[in-house]
Amino acid sequence: MDIILNVSYDESNLKYIKMIDIIINGIVEFTWIGYVIYTLIVTHITIVAITLYLHRGVCHSAIEIKPALGHFFRFWLWLTTSMRTADWVAIHRKHHAKVETIDDPHSPAFYGIKNVLLRGADLYHDEKNNAETISKYSQNCPKDWVEEHVYTGRNNQGILILFIGNILLFGVVGIIIWAIQMAWTPIFAAGGINGAGHYWGYRNYDTSDDSTNMAPVGILIGGEELHNNHHAFPTAAKFSLKPWEFDIGWLYIKIFSAIGQINVKRLAPKTVVNDPSETLDSETGYALLRSKLTVITNYTKTVLSPLLKQESMQASNEFKTLLKRSKPSLVREPHRISNQEIVTLDEIFKKSVALKTAYNLKNKLFDILHSRNLKHESFIETINAWRDEAQNEGIDCLIDFSNSLKGYKVIK
Numbered sequence: 209m210d211i212i213l214n215v216s217y218d219e220s221n222l223k224y225i226k227m228i229d230i231i232i233n234g235i236v237e238f239t240w241i242g243y244v245i246y247t248l249i250v251t252h253i254t255i256v257a258i259t260l261y262l263h264r265g266v267c268h269s270a271i272e273i274k275p276a277l278g279h280f281f282r283f284w285l286w287l288t289t290s291m292r293t294a295d296w297v298a299i300h301r302k303h304h305a306k307v308e309t310i311d312d313p314h315s316p317a318f319y320g321i322k323n324v325l326l327r328g329a330d331l332y333h334d335e336k337n338n339a340e341t342i343s344k345y346s347q348n349c350p351k352d353w354v355e356e357h358v359y360t361g362r363n364n365q366g367i368l369i370l371f372i373g374n375i376l377l378f379g380v381v382g383i384i385i386w387a388i389q390m391a392w393t394p395i396f397a398a399g400g401i402n403g404a405g406h407y408w409g410y411r412n413y414d415t416s417d418d419s420t421n422m423a424p425v426g427i428l429i430g431g432e433e434l435h436n437n438h439h440a441f442p443t444a445a446k447f448s449l450k451p452w453e454f455d456i457g458w459l460y461i462k463i464f465s466a467i468g469q470i471n472v473k474r475l476a477p478k479t480v481v482n483d484p485s486e487t488l489d490s491e492t493g494y495a496l497l498r499s500k501l502t503v504i505t506n507y508t509k510t511v512l513s514p515l516l517k518q519e520s521m522q523a524s525n526e527f528k529t530l531l532k533r534s535k536p537s538l539v540r541e542p543h544r545i546s547n548q549e550i551v552t553l554d555e556i557f558k559k560s561v562a563l564k565t566a567y568n569l570k571n572k573l574f575d576i577l578h579s580r581n582l583k584h585e586s587f588i589e590t591i592n593a594w595r596d597e598a599q600n601e602g603i604d605c606l607i608d609f610s611n612s613l614k615g616y617k618v619i620k
Contacts, residue, residue: 234379243378247385251392252430254288257281258296258397259430259457260470266349267297270445271461272471282350286359286366289393293355295336298345302335303402304442305345307417308544313341314402317418321407328398396429405435412450413440414505414539424453431457440501441476449476477618481506484614488595493588495616500577503616507573507609508539511566514605519560530556538567541574565601569594 238246261281264270273281285291299313306312313335316324324331335341349355359366367390374382400422409420419439426433426447434447434455441449448455464470479499485492496503516535520528534556537549545553557564576582576590591613598610 232379234375234377234382236377238378243381243385247388250288250385251389253284254389254393255397255428255430255432256457256460257284258393259432260460260464261285262291262293262296263300263432264445264457264461266293267300268443269348270443270472270474272473273464274469277464277469279354282355282359286363287370288367288389290363290367291393292359292363294342294346294349297349298342299332299335301345302341304439307419307439308406314398315418316403316407321403324403324406325399328400328402329394331402332394332398397432400429401432401435405432409436411436412505413437413501414508415439415501416541416544421453424450426453426455426457430460431455437476443474444476445472446475478620480617480619481612482615482617484611486614488588488592488614490584490588492614492616493584493591495618496591496613497577497587498618499616503577503613504570504574506612507570510612511603511605511609512538512563512570515560515562515566515603519563527556527559538563538570542571562603565603566606569598569601569606 260271261273261278262285265273265278282293285293302311303313303315308315308317310318312318314324314328314331319327319331367386370389371383371386374386376382378385404422405420406418407420409422410424411420413436415436417439419436421436422433424434431447432438434449434453437447437449437453438444445461446455446458447453448458461470461472465472477498479495479502512535516531516538520531523531530552534549534552537545537553553567557567573594576587576594579587582590595610595613598606
């Protein structure tokens with residue numbers, strides 16, 4: 209009798225034991241390597257959704273994403289980050305419009321690198337609550353029924369569903385995976401791009417901000433590592449612009465393009481500098497306007513840098529240190545230079561007339577290239593007048609650069 213009772217008790221509690229086992233271990237069990245691979249895959253999908261859908265697609269219109277793929281990205285971001293398209297896009301557009309100013313939602317220049325790295329998500333949420341920002345910068349964002357009735361106002365339901373789903377799939381381990389998913393975007397996307405991408409790295413282009421390329425190989429955060437390239441050409445679908453650079457986001461764009469899910473709308477202009485022609489004609493003027501950032505960057509490489517090197521060879525150790533420290537100030541536009549940097553530049557210019565001349569001509573060239581009031585014919589006249597002024601200074605590298613302006617061409 210006792211044996212029968214024990215068997216009956218065991219059978220009646222078997223379902224509870226199974227339920228407890230599912231809660232602890234989940235319905236899917238991997239080795240630890242399997243859990244790591246799964247976590248890397250799902251977090252990478254989130255990064256791909258951010259860079260392709262939110263960033264290159266909706267925000268900058270560099271690519272057109274077909275509805276099926278676009279909605280998958282929207283759903284995935286709601287599920288894994290609770291981010292709404294209009295919020296992210298508005299905040300990023302404001303970042304570009306107000307970059308490195310007090311109105312930039314997440315500039316290390318004003319908030320400090322530590323704050324942006326560690327509190328990137330907080331800065332995002334602070335700006336998300338700024339109704340004026342969202343209203344002003346969220347044009348052309350989705351406004352369909354799903355956006356209005358599911359993704360808006362129910363932001364946290366997605367990550368709650370993900371939490372429950374992870375527990376059902378993996379048990380206790382699922383909680384750890386969920387926590388990593390929640391931390392991935394704030395650390396790598398919000399903190400990493402907005403912080404490190406404006407603080408550490410190399411620069412291909414002398415943009416009007418502090419953006420940097422964190423690495424020449426962009427994989428971990430979907431190609432967003434090439435942040436200086438992006439700020440140089442914000443509406444370009446491809447972030448890798450040098451032969452040694454790799455943008456995995458562009459690889460995904462090519463794959464989705466091949467199956468008809470993405471159309472590429474814009475790429476960065478390809479500029480070449482050929483042997484100078486006899487005159488700076490209308491076609492060359494057009495190429496200079498399209499390549500103005502490349503022109504200014506080349507000025508730094510072929511005029512300012514050689515002059516700095518030349519001055520350093522003849523300078524005292526103290527002045528040599530001053531020259532090295534002041535190169536960023538020479539490159540920046542005047543409105544982005546601090547009072548202390550102005551004082552330092554004045555000290556340099558007292559000892560180097562050549563650097564003063566090159567600096568002033570750089571600023572003048574910048575203003576010409578960025579002027580919105582010059583008609584094309586007037587632009588050609590103005591740029592030729594600038595060339596004459598540069599050549600009359602008698603500085604070899606400046607003469608060579610002014611001649612090179614006649615060789616600029618944009619190729620398709």
